[in-house]
Amino acid sequence: MSKQYSKLGIDSPSAQTPSNRALFLDRDGILNEDTGYIYLPQQVRFIESTLQVCRYAQSLGYLLIVVSNQSGVARGYFEEQDVVALHQWMKEQLAQRGVDIADFLFCPFHPQALIEAYRVDSPCRKPAPGMIVEAAARHALSLNDSYMVGDKPSDRIQLEGLRSYIVKSVYCQQDYDLETIEQLRTLL
Numbered sequence: 001m002s003k004q005y006s007k008l009g010i011d012s013p014s015a016q017t018p019s020n021r022a023l024f025l026d027r028d029g030i031l032n033e034d035t036g037y038i039y040l041p042q043q044v045r046f047i048e049s050t051l052q053v054c055r056y057a058q059s060l061g062y063l064l065i066v067v068s069n070q071s072g073v074a075r076g077y078f079e080e081q082d083v084v085a086l087h088q089w090m091k092e093q094l095a096q097r098g099v100d101i102a103d104f105l106f107c108p109f110h111p112q113a114l115i116e117a118y119r120v121d122s123p124c125r126k127p128a129p130g131m132i133v134e135a136a137a138r139h140a141l142s143l144n145d146s147y148m149v150g151d152k153p154s155d156r157i158q159l160e161g162l163r164s165y166i167v168k169s170v171y172c173q174q175d176y177d178l179e180t181i182e183q184l185r186t187l188l
């Protein structure tokens, strides 16, 4: 234990406690307009008001992490590799706009999937917290200091300690937390 630590009243275990914080973003309807089962770059229209909030969150030190249910894979509309390729493209496009996405996680499963291999009631499918738990491990996140924002009731992640905010949308006309994504600024 160095003098410096003891002077600050910090002991060594706390120095190893996960301390990064993240803003978890739903994808369709938050990062880009939700026109339904998007899997090609030409279908993507980014939402500028969200990008502004992302830049602000980044300036405060939040890691930006996208967590997305992509049941289109389970339904046979596109494949996992399409989602991976799209996310790589999005990462590059967003970087050019000053938004650095630290990670993209997605859940390809659905309990009523057409494709048997994806017919799973997955612990990763939101509102289950699997993707958040995985991201927290990858990026040493303190979830108490992190936030989730989405546009559907299923974006209210079932995980104690993580605060989820739902933006009013066609999917959520009641029980939302924010009229617009801009309101998230005041909560970070």
Ligand SMILES: [Mg+2]
Binding pocket: 026, 027, 028, 029, 030, 034, 150, 151, 152
């Ligand atoms: Mg959404």
